[in-house]
Amino acid sequence: MRIAVGGIMHxxxxxxxxxxxxxxFRVQRGGELVSWWRAAPHEIGGFIEGAESFGYELFPxxxxxxxxxxxxxxxxxxxxxxxxxxxxxxAPRLDGLLLALHGAMVSEAYADADGEVVRxxxxxxxxxxxxxxxxxxxxxxSEEIVELSTALIIYKxxxxxxxxxxxxxxxxxxARTIKAEIKPAQALVKPPVLLNIVRxxxxxxxxxxxxxxxRALEEQPAIVAASVAGGxxxxxxxxMGPAAVVVTxxxxxxxxxxxxxxxxxxxxxxxxLHFRLPDVVEAVRQARASDGKPVILVDMxxxxxxxxxxxxxxxxxxxxxxxxxxxxxxxxxxxAVAACARAGVGAALRxxxxxxxxxxxxxxxxxxxxxxxxxxxxxxESEVRHDGQRYHDQGLSALLExxxxxxxxxxxxxxxxxxxxxxxxxxxxxxxxxxxRQRVLVVKAAIAYRAAYEPIAGTIIEVDxxxxxxxxxxxxxxxxxxxxxxxxxxxxxx
Numbered sequence: 204m205r206i207a208v209g210g211i212m213h214x215x216x217x218x219x220x221x222x223x224x225x226x227x228f229r230v231q232r233g234g235e236l237v238s239w240w241r242a243a244p245h246e247i248g249g250f251i252e253g254a255e256s257f258g259y260e261l262f263p264x265x266x267x268x269x270x271x272x273x274x275x276x277x278x279x280x281x282x283x284x285x286x287x288x289x290x291x292x293x294a295p296r297l298d299g300l301l302l303a304l305h306g307a308m309v310s311e312a313y314a315d316a317d318g319e320v321v322r323x324x325x326x327x328x329x330x331x332x333x334x335x336x337x338x339x340x341x342x343x344x345s346e347e348i349v350e351l352s353t354a355l356i357i358y359k360x361x362x363x364x365x366x367x368x369x370x371x372x373x374x375x376x377x378a379r380t381i382k383a384e385i386k387p388a389q390a391l392v393k394p395p396v397l398l399n400i401v402r403x404x405x406x407x408x409x410x411x412x413x414x415x416x417x418r419a420l421e422e423q424p425a426i427v428a429a430s431v432a433g434g435x436x437x438x439x440x441x442x443m444g445p446a447a448v449v450v451t452x453x454x455x456x457x458x459x460x461x462x463x464x465x466x467x468x469x470x471x472x473x474x475x476l477h478f479r480l481p482d483v484v485e486a487v488r489q490a491r492a493s494d495g496k497p498v499i500l501v502d503m504x505x506x507x508x509x510x511x512x513x514x515x516x517x518x519x520x521x522x523x524x525x526x527x528x529x530x531x532x533x534x535x536x537x538x539a540v541a542a543c544a545r546a547g548v549g550a551a552l553r554x555x556x557x558x559x560x561x562x563x564x565x566x567x568x569x570x571x572x573x574x575x576x577x578x579x580x581x582x583x584e585s586e587v588r589h590d591g592q593r594y595h596d597q598g599l600s601a602l603l604e605x606x607x608x609x610x611x612x613x614x615x616x617x618x619x620x621x622x623x624x625x626x627x628x629x630x631x632x633x634x635x636x637x638x639x640r641q642r643v644l645v646v647k648a649a650i651a652y653r654a655a656y657e658p659i660a661g662t663i664i665e666v667d668x669x670x671x672x673x674x675x676x677x678x679x680x681x682x683x684x685x686x687x688x689x690x691x692x693x694x695x696x697x
Contacts (some may be wrong), residue, residue, distance in 0.1 A: 210303030216510025249370020306342020495661025504670030529642030
């Protein structure tokens with residue numbers, strides 16, 4: 204039994220005007236794919252582990268992944284998809300394919316880019332070829348994916364900590380399918396509601412109950428898999444929104460029935476989704492008054508994991524205006540990093556940081572400080588974290604110390620050459636910072652940071668900040684998403 208493994212993963216923010224080019228993708232091919240992902244807490248790692256657990260031979264194709272951003276360019280989509288197809292075409296006889304797709308990839312040509320990948324694959328391999336797909340919890344699940352795949356498996360946690368478990372589940376499903384032990388039949392039901400990202404924490408109500416219901420379903424002998432996707436609100440596509448997907452062993456009516464029950468639970472909780480977050484001024488005021496240490500300020504409007512710029516300055520500006528000390532802010536600003544590198548470690552300098560990518564994330568802010576260190580930007584995360592990756596590279600980085608005496612009152616600005624999601628404390632530890640000792644930590648995220656930051660947090664304040672990932676969908680104009688959501692765009696905020 205020989206099974207191919209691979210994937211193309213991108214979460215595409217259609218409101219971000221900067222497209223994601225081919226060079227933004229990190230790609231591993233063949234044996235490199237296996238060595239890179241074997242030990243990773245990611246579904247690709249689960250696919251690889253499944254070879255030993257379920258007795259199949261691996262045929263690695265390619266794995267391509269890029270930091271969330273604007274739509275994938277035509278060139279990038281075509282090049283990556285074509286290479287995946289070519290590698291499969293050149294493979295020895297295969298019995299199946301395990302495919303990791305994000306579920307919220309949009310290209311310049313295809314609103315449902317994940318669905319287009321599967322459509323082309325299905326056309327090449329034939330209607331009966333076992334093809335099991337995994338999706339991120341933030342997938343905007345399409346009918347085409349469910350119709351053309353043998354089975355769809357979706358993460359059950361947000362922050363995402365079960366990638367590898369889902370990969371192993373997918374591996375089990377495809378192995379049992381090939382051995383004719385099961386005959387998967389699946390159904391998709393999408394309730395007409397927008398599940399705001401603020402309410403997508405699966406460890407807290409109301410989502411914890413729904414995820415528990417999905418897990419309970421999988422204990423039934425006839426249920427192969429039960430999944431709930433929260434959806435991704437920063438993509439103006441027809442598929443935008445939450446979904447329930449149930450896979451059964453040869454029982455399509457049962458799959459539809461149970462998927463509808465999960466979807467009905469999503470619909471029933473809609474009145475519990477309302478929330479109100481403090482704006483930037485109020486959030487910083489609360490942080491300044493808090494006795495909890497450290498205070499985590501969550502810059503929701505500049506959520507890098509949601510496809511934003513990573514250089515918003517609204518919170519930085521307010522921290523300076525209110526005279527807060529002991530903070531850490533990370534900004535993606537290649538130009539400022541270069542200035543620090545030219546000045547050298549120990550140099551004092553004044554420069555303008557952030558607010559350079561567009562006109563949505565504030566103006567550049569003038570700061571004065573001392574270059575405390577320069578770093579190549581590479582670090583390793585050994586714990587299970589949201590993105591499932593072990594090795595990270597945020598490019599040449601500079602740590603700027605902004606005043607403060609005694610040292611515990613010093614503030615720090617970490618400038619990076621590349622946008623980096625704040626899913627690992629190693630991002631700060633690698634440059635010598637001790638985040639647990641700081642007074643305020645600003646994270647450009649939504650929920651995913653919690654796995655790393657909650658253990659050291661004194662207080663967490665989610666901020667209704669402006670930007671490409673502002674939490675209130677009324678900030679955005681939807682044209683392709685269902686009209687109901689457009690009419691009720693602000694229904695999840697007070």
